[in-house]
Amino acid sequence: MAFSSTPGPKCWFLVAALISIAVTCCKSDLVENDPGQIVAKAILCFNNKYIYSSCEESYRLNESGNLNVPPEATDQFCNGPCLDETNLVLDCIDGILHNFLFYNEATIQDIRDTISAGCGDTSERGNFNVQQHIQDEYSHAYSDRSHLMRLYLPGSMILLFALLF
Template sequence: MARKWMVLSVFMILFCTSKAENKTYPTANNNLSPIQAWRSAEYCLQNTSTKCWDKYTLTDSGWLNVTHEDGHWFCTEGCAEHTGWVLDCLFHVKKDYWFANKATLRDITDTINLGCNSTQGFSGVSIHVSQG
């Protein structure tokens, strides 16, 4: 009987002290199971910024809707910085995250770096998608 109560006590301690997932700061979620990692990745993508127009907000589609003409605005008005934060968040909760268009975190990061730091600019898609 004492063993039963001890097991029940340990269960209650573990259950009552467990923390809920942090939806606001997903990188604070530790020891993520595969399902929790995907959920935390979704929380990263739900982080929006007033600096980004809706059409430039990174979603699970992986489509960077940044045209050549809008590239300067995207890069200088904080949207590229915010998108970088979202990518960093995704990296910390699920390093092997991939988007619906099969682009990886590296593909999107490289697209932004190339679009903002070269004369090539943006074409509206990520490097991976345009090459594959």
């Protein structure tokens, strides 16, 4: 049986993830030394049963950066435990990794802006489309490419863990 000398797609992904981690480690402004551990702590915020305890699971924010709150559930989300618990998750992430970037490239501030608009008393009430706030001219997303490289670490680490486990 002959083996191919060209690496497969999983190998290339692993190489890309390791390069992303190396770039992040070299340019990081984080105080702690282990970026993987920092990201793992931030990701635990999404699954913390003490934070998310009463909010309906389908309305919860996750690593994707989407808020799947239908317009008819706006009052339930905004006037119930979901709003407080989602803000606690964002505070948890921000306290661990202030420049966290969700899969959809939203920042923590983009999510906060979306929640504010979706729960506000304007024409945007009930609209929890995070993507619209990322593309908004007032978006807080980073535009500097070197800064973006550091922010892709959370996504890279999550994908790496998903492939390995």
